[in-house]
Amino acid sequence: MSLRSVAKLQTWVVRFLARTYSNTGIPELTQARHNVKRNPFADLEDRDIAFFESTVGSRYVVQEDLQTYNIDFWRAVRGNSKLVLKPGTTQEVSAILRYCNERKLAVCPQGGNTGVVGGSVPVFDEIILSMARLDKILKIDEITGIAACEAGCILENLDRKARELDFVVPLDLGAKASCHIGGNVSTNAGGLRVVRYGNLHGSVLGLEVVLANGEVLDLMSDFKKDNTGYHLKHLFIGAEGTLGVITKVSLLCAPQPQAQHLAFLGLPNFDAVLRTFSSAKRHLGEILSACEMIDAPTLQANFDHFELNTPIGSFPFYMLLETSGSNGSHDLEKINRFVEFGMGKGEIIDGTIASEARKMQKIWKLREIAPIALGKDGYCFYYDLSLPLREFYSIVDVLRERVGPLATRVTGFGHLGDSNLHLNVCCTEYTQELYHKIEPFIYEYTHKLRGSISAEHGIGFLKKNYLRYSKASEAIAMMRDVKKLLDPNGILNPYKVLN
Ligand SMILES: Cc1cc2nc3c(=O)[nH]c(=O)nc-3n(C[C@H](O)[C@H](O)[C@H](O)COP(=O)(O)OP(=O)(O)OC[C@H]3O[C@@H](n4cnc5c(N)ncnc54)[C@H](O)[C@@H]3O)c2cc1C
Structure with missing residues (x-):
């Protein structure tokens, strides 16, 4: 078979698997989707299971029904581990790692498995070390x-x-x-x-x-x-x-703050968002405790997939500004003055202020549920960038234009107060075509602006090929030296962070 035929067959297999898994809701194996080669770790043997059972007790050596441990929350990656260990003490963790290090068995530590960059699930058959029992x-x-x-x-x-x-x-x-x-x-x-x-x-x-x-x-x-x-x-x-x-x-x-207020504001354009943020810092000072931005397409995803509605009219941009202080009426006066100031300047078009816990929760839900709603289009490519505030939103428009009809929607929301944009490209199912339209383009774009390719989610598996866009080669070399010093056999979460 010629190389071209092999490549064609591989593409066909990849597409077939992608279709099969997207129909069942199970993502394709990471090793196949991303064409990864297994490092020369040892294979699990019966004697290993016997050791783990004697260390943590057979109840906590899990070999069946491992799907929820092998697939991440966002259904973006899937590993093929055959074993989950659930230690109950530091000493048990220590005994497991000492043994795995000597046997050269790879280990993937797992917490709540809510991570966004494919760090919390194995790529191949790494042993999953669940921390769930260490919960005191x-x-x-x-x-x-x-x-x-x-x-x-x-x-x-x-x-x-x-x-x-x-x-x-x-x-x-x-x-x-x-x-x-x-x-x-x-x-x-x-x-x-x-x-x-x-x-x-x-x-x-x-x-x-x-x-x-x-x-x-x-x-x-x-x-x-x-x-x-x-x-x-x-x-x-x-x-x-x-x-x-x-x-x-x-x-x-x-x-615990004695008084909290939450403003939900509608704004006419992104310039008004920036001016409102600047004004919030001046008017609210030390009581400002959260400053989030949501664009209209993100909010629309909430309404398309959940029974929610907006407490104000429809606008291109929305902001959530929370205050936490010690004097309720004093703080309310401040936030009212800030909103009036913005309205007077035409930077805020409409808004509502909530002071009661249940009302505030309802508004917070609009922000907190957004990533889940976006995933409900079928599949969502989530990105988490630090960008200079003046350029914070430009990448959303540029990317929307670039991916065109391949996406169901391209949206941006995030922690404006920390220059942290969550950029999302939604589609009905994962395709390599869309993936290659987005990456490495967005990382190159971020690099040009001297931003960070990961503001808060980390590098994990999904971004490790792009670390160089945010770290100098000397820094990456030093990271490798640190890894070698602390984990010379490379058993801890291999295939993650560093190549
Ligand atoms: C709806 C939703 C909203 C989110 N919002 C945010 C947000 O606003 N900001 C944000 O930063 N993140 C957010 N995340 C991402 C995620 O929740 C965080 O990254 C969180 O800190 C991961 O914690 P976890 O216990 O689920 O870790 P996991 O996903 O299990 O693991 C994450 C990484 O940490 C490692 N790890 C886990 N436990 C240990 C341990 N004890 N020792 C060593 N390594 C360990 C894993 O190997 C993996 O590499 C959100 C996720 C969801 C689902």
Whole structure:
């Protein structure tokens, strides 16, 4: 068979599989879709299963019904693991990794499996290390707000406990009911309130990490200030499970705000969005706790797929601005003055302000459900870019023009307050044609603007070929050296972050 015939046959097989899997809702295997070669790791044997059963107990050595562990939340990637391990203690994690390192068995750490870049599921047959049983809240100090928990603790559970003591976890995102604190730290998740609390490099005080060779690194701390040499915890924040497995986290919670208000605004164009953001910072100052933008096509996806409606009329752009402060009437006065100012200038056309919890939740839902609604067109290519604010939205228009009718919609929304755009290309089913229209184009575009190809979701599997668009070659070389030092056999989350 000639090379051309082989290539044609491969294309046909890829298309056939893509159709088959999109019909069943199961994505094609990542190794086939992205043509990946397996690294020379060992194959799983009966003696390995026997060791794992003796270490964590046979109940927690899962070999059947692994689909939900092998497929990511967004149905963009699919691995072929035959084994999920569910350790219940740091010592069990340590024993598993020591063994896997000696046997050269590859491991994929998994938290809530809500990650967006294909980092949380295997590419081939890596053993899935589920952190779900390590879910204890160890303490929340009622004076300082310092919390310590195991890595598998669900974000919403920690936040609920913190609120009982009048604190909040300084991180909030749409996946809070499923994602784990360990997953959040491993992706350096941003979310809705970075504008107020900063990112996790600031609020994580300490970590406990198990290295690839099983060594337990105790970096737990109760202090924000600790200038005793290199701050190793930062290496693991955002490392996406490639440098070690996080088993415990110490986090500084913030006092629960006494009063919150939420403005939902309609705006005539993107220039008005920028001016309104600038005005919000001036008028609302330290009480501004979230600043989100949603474009009309994103909101339309919500209405197309869910029974929701807008509290105001239809506009090209919408903004959600939240305040969190200690004096309700004072804060309301400020937000009213800010909205009146914007309306007077013609930058805000319409708006509503909610102060009651249920009304605010209804409005927040319009933002939080957007990524799910977009996926309901069939398939969605999600991107997560940091872009200079003046160019924040231009890429949406450019890409819409570029992909034309191949997409059902091209939309943009995101954390405007942090220059973080979520760019989405929706279609009825995944096709290579659309994929190649989008990538590497959007990364080249972002690079030209000196933006970041990943504002908050990470690199994972799906962006690893594009890391060079955001990192200098010297920096990537140093990342490789760090990986080699901490995981010389490369068993931890292979095929992710680095090529
Ligand atoms: C509806 C929705 C909204 C979202 N909104 C946001 C948002 O606003 N901002 C944002 O940043 N993200 C957002 N995300 C993405 C996702 O929720 C975050 O990336 C989250 O932090 C992942 O946590 P997880 O526990 O699900 O981790 P997983 O998806 O299971 O894993 C993510 C990565 O971390 C690694 N990992 C997990 N646990 C550990 C551990 N204990 N030790 C070492 N490595 C580990 C995995 O190997 C993987 O590489 C959203 C997702 C959804 C579904």
